[in-house]
Amino acid sequence: MIVRSRAPLRLGLAGGGTDVSPFCDIHGGFVMNVTIDKYAYATLDPAPSGLVEFHALDADVSQACAPGEVDLGSGPLQLMKGVYSTIVNDYLDGRPAPAIRIRAASDAPPGSGLGSSSTMVVALVAAFAEYFGLALGEYEIAQLAYRIERNELGLAGGKQDQYAAAFGGFNFMEFYDGDRVVVNPLRVKDWIWSELEASLVLYFTGVSRASAKIIDEQSRNVRDGRSDSIDAMQRLKVEAVQMKEALLRGDFVRLASVMQSGWQAKKQSATSITNPMIDELEALAFANGARATKVSGAGGGGFMMFICDPADRVGLVRALRGAGGTVYDTHFTHQGASAWKIG
Structure with a gap:
């Protein structure tokens, strides 16, 4: 039997960072996001070797070991090992650890800002569940x-x-103390969906970043009670609600305004969220038709997204390509994680 799975990556439209503890535990967090047609993939099948095999296909790293000797460690195999160990220990009701081959890959590199690591874990969990x-x-x-x-x-x-x-699709998410999460799927009209796709430019800077350092700084600022950082996070929450309203109404002027003000607030929550490279790209984009910009994910690098009038898209794309990065064609998706059997 072969099981395959995939899970979509996401773009954070507003509120990113308010889902991180301890802020969401104390104040509650709101996030507005959407999944895109870039995926993390996993394949499980019986291991011919009789061992547990871990294969990170995009990193070209592999390891095999006895089922009872999986070392979580660090590196590109860590996520696969973590999922395998947790499923074996918590879900197999004392059955022997199975000898299976686990192969995984992603359409985006780690540190991209599209949630690639967490999406990979979801794809793996869905595959193991199937x-x-x-x-x-x-x-x-x-x-x-x-x-x-x-x-x-x-x-x-x-x-x-x-x-x-x-879950997939457009979602307004609420995060509270005790790991309580409420996901509110949005029914976005077809014309709004199409207009936003036509208005969005997704650009990879070519520089991945270590999100943990940025997240640690944000969390430390909240724990230390820094009012400037906490106030910025509170504004991000408000802007997530405003983004939801603008999206449902198809108010693209308001949507761009909210995204830009959210980016300004996010930059105040931690010092390492922006840098001279990002600032230069932002200035270049605004000089070539962009109405709003933000870095996807924690910040510091990875993917940037820009909102423009669709009629200005070609000029904006040309300018960004001239800066040395890569522009990605992007479409939104309805479906979340899925898994299926072959044979």
Whole structure:
């Protein structure tokens, strides 16, 4: 039997960072995001070697070991090992650890700002659930993926990526104390969906960043009670609500305004969110038709997104390509994580 899965990456439209503890535990967090047609993929099948095999296909890194000797460690195999160990220990009811081959890859590199690491964990959890017949819905898959990353592996980060990957589509998300999460799927009209796709330019700077350092700074600022950082996060919450309203109404002038003000607020929540490269790209984009910009994810690099009048898109794309990065064609998706059997 072969099981395959995929889960979509996401763009954070507003509120990113308010899903990170301790802010969301104290104040509650709101995030507006959407999934795109870039994915994390996983394949599970019995290992011919009789060992557990881990293959990070995009990093070209592999390792095989006895089923009872999986070392979580660090590196490109860590996420696969974390999911395998948690499923074996918590979900197989004492059955022997299975000898399976786990292969995974992503359409985006780590540090891209599209939630690639968390999306990979969701894809892996969905594949394991299908392989072992585990009855896990979207909330359960997202919650388990979050627990594996944050608790089992000790990786810093927020909560939105796992839920975006599990649910798919446009979602307004609420985050509260005790890991309570409410996902509100939005019914976005077809013309608004198409207009936003035509208005959006997704640009990879070519520089990945370590989001953990930025997230650690944001969390430390909240714990230390820094009013400037906390006030900025509160503005991000308000702007997530405003983004939802602008999107549902098709008010693209307001949408661009909210995205830009959200980016300004986010830059005040931690010093490393922007840098001279990002500032130069922002200035270049505005000189060539952009109405709003923000860095996707924690900041510091990775992907940037720009909103423009669709009639100005060609000129904006030409200017950004001249800066040395890569422009990606992007479409939104309805579907979240999925898994299926072959044979």
